[in-house]
Amino acid sequence: MATLTTTEPREQKKIKAEPRPKKPNHTAGFKELIHWFTPEGFREDFLQKRLGISESLLQTIERSLHPKKKIHFSAYTGWLITFLFAMECISGVFLMIYYHPTVAEAFENVRYITNIVPYGWLIRGVHFWGSHLMIGLTFLHLLQTFIRGGYKPPREVTWISGVVLLILTLAFGLTGYLLPWNQISYWASTVVTEVPMAFPYIGHYLKVIARGGENVSQVTLTRFFTMHVTVLPALTTFFLVVHFLPIRNYLIPKDLITHAIAILLCFALLISLATLSPAPIHEKADPYHTPKRVKAEWYFLAGQEILELAGNLEFLGSWAPKLLGVLFQMAIIALLFLIPFIDRNPARNPKKRPLAIALISLGFVCFIFLTLFAKFR
Amino acid sequence: MDISDTQKSYLTTTRRIFLNIFTGGIIGALLSWFLYPIIRFLIPPQEDSQDPDVVQINAAEIPTGKSKVINYKNTPTIVIHTGQEVIALTAVCTHLGCIVQWDEASQEIVCPCHAAKYDLNGNVKSGPAPKPLTLVKAKVADDKILIGEA
Numbered sequence: 001m002a003t004l005t006t007t008e009p010r011e012q013k014k015i016k017a018e019p020r021p022k023k024p025n026h027t028a029g030f031k032e033l034i035h036w037f038t039p040e041g042f043r044e045d046f047l048q049k050r051l052g053i054s055e056s057l058l059q060t061i062e063r064s065l066h067p068k069k070k071i072h073f074s075a076y077t078g079w080l081i082t083f084l085f086a087m088e089c090i091s092g093v094f095l096m097i098y099y100h101p102t103v104a105e106a107f108e109n110v111r112y113i114t115n116i117v118p119y120g121w122l123i124r125g126v127h128f129w130g131s132h133l134m135i136g137l138t139f140l141h142l143l144q145t146f147i148r149g150g151y152k153p154p155r156e157v158t159w160i161s162g163v164v165l166l167i168l169t170l171a172f173g174l175t176g177y178l179l180p181w182n183q184i185s186y187w188a189s190t191v192v193t194e195v196p197m198a199f200p201y202i203g204h205y206l207k208v209i210a211r212g213g214e215n216v217s218q219v220t221l222t223r224f225f226t227m228h229v230t231v232l233p234a235l236t237t238f239f240l241v242v243h244f245l246p247i248r249n250y251l252i253p254k255d256l257i258t259h260a261i262a263i264l265l266c267f268a269l270l271i272s273l274a275t276l277s278p279a280p281i282h283e284k285a286d287p288y289h290t291p292k293r294v295k296a297e298w299y300f301l302a303g304q305e306i307l308e309l310a311g312n313l314e315f316l317g318s319w320a321p322k323l324l325g326v327l328f329q330m331a332i333i334a335l336l337f338l339i340p341f342i343d344r345n346p347a348r349n350p351k352k353r354p355l356a357i358a359l360i361s362l363g364f365v366c367f368i369f370l371t372l373f374a375k376f377r
Numbered sequence: 378m379d380i381s382d383t384q385k386s387y388l389t390t391t392r393r394i395f396l397n398i399f400t401g402g403i404i405g406a407l408l409s410w411f412l413y414p415i416i417r418f419l420i421p422p423q424e425d426s427q428d429p430d431v432v433q434i435n436a437a438e439i440p441t442g443k444s445k446v447i448n449y450k451n452t453p454t455i456v457i458h459t460g461q462e463v464i465a466l467t468a469v470c471t472h473l474g475c476i477v478q479w480d481e482a483s484q485e486i487v488c489p490c491h492a493a494k495y496d497l498n499g500n501v502k503s504g505p506a507p508k509p510l511t512l513v514k515a516k517v518a519d520d521k522i523l524i525g526e527a
Contacts, residue, residue, distance in 0.1 A: 119414035
């Protein structure tokens with residue numbers, strides 16, 4: 001206490017001796033904010049100093065805004081798929097606001113969203129058609145990248161993560177298909193989750209893990225919903241980063257404006273499809289009544305048809321058709337993963353890779369043929 | 378206030394200002410065009426109320442001196458049996474929306490959240506509540522209590 005009283009007057013003197021602090025200029029901050037909206041301020045003070053974007057990157061973007069290249073729309077699929085994935089995420093979040101993943105409510109919720117909630121038909125239509133466009137463009141992107149030799153060194157990581165993304169996209173389609181809980185979705189999911197039964201010994205366990213029981217039920221709906229809204233989006237985001245990381249220096253397209261136009265056209269197509277051809281509702285799922293012809297979605301039709309054709313292998317034994325049909329499809333996926341290491345031809349020009357181009361063309365024609373065959377049979 | 382020459386020229390070039398406002402207006406119009414369906418989607422559609430105008434409860438459910446909170450027209454409503462009469466009031470405290478309780482000992486309605494106190498007419502006796510509770514019509518007929526009829 002004594003020391004305190006003795007130091008008090010000294011401290012007071014000290015404070016008096018100090019110069020009065022300058023009044024802070026409160027309007028300076030707002031001037032700076034206005035400055036950010038001028039072209040120079042936006043570029044130097046905002047983009048470069050605040051966001052840390054380098055001058056060279058800005059120049060690259062600027063060059064891509066004034067392309068001298070001829071405009072063509074062939075190499076845009078990657079960005080369109082990324083855009084559609086974002087649209088699926090956004091529309092999916094909106095759908096979750098009214099959707100409850102329960103057997104009692106799911107079907108009614110989907111009908112409520114489509115028929116009663118204002119613009120619910122639009123949000124659901126965007127989610128529905130976005131998924132179809134996304135899967136279609138993913139197949140196209142694979143074909144395009146293959147023809148351009150995009151899997152060759154040093155692009156192996158991008159190719160392999162791309163195949164993973166293709167599988168994840170199909171898994172989105174598979175898990176999302178059950179969620180409306182209608183007759184078509186219920187029985188298509190039943191058929192697909194029956195496929196693992198082709199494997200001897202472990203087949204039954206795989207089926208039970210996928211369904212969470214012997215039949216497609218509430219447990220299956222919960223599992224598929226959880227996969228669809230948590231695991232798959234997280235994995236897809238991760239593999240998108242892996243996909244983009246090795247090509248990050250080439251991510252800004254040489255003609256940004258035409259990419260923007262392509263994305264806007266894609267958006268227009270999405271809205272048009274959602275408006276002109278609304279997502280169907282069908283009938284509520286009935287576990288005790290299978291409708292006549294259960295067909296998978298178009299992107300699984302080729303696989304379904306391969307399983308049908310494998311039925312001709314009955315002469316090898318009763319085990320053969322299903323197992324060989326499934327193993328054949330798994331071999332195709334394995335081949336896709338291994339292509340960068342199998343094809344050692346360094347050339348990228350399609351004209352100098354006749355065998356690779358012939359094989360992919362054959363594969364693609366088969367895919368389209370099987371799909372159409374299954375569709376119109 | 379010192380501003381650079383570029384800023385000065387920017388601020389005085391009316392054509393550029395016009396074009397910026399014009400472009401901004403178009404972008405704003407497009408954004409609101411996108412946002413309109415989303416905002417409409419987020420507002421849940423009004424469901425037709427099927428709540429009855431009169432709610433019946435058995436008089437035996439509320440002994441003398443006790444109370445019960447019931448649902449009347451989608452609003453929690455407290456029904457109090459004081460001994461002389463049956464009183465019904467909206468049970469939502471006007472302070473921050475908690476459900477009020479009947480305190481038999483002090484003969485007042487108390488909010489458990491911030492201790493707002495009301496009398497049997499719903500008037501605020503003490504505490505932070507800004508408005509009184511609304512009285513709801515109630516009457517006893519034989520062994521029933523009718524809420525919403527008097």
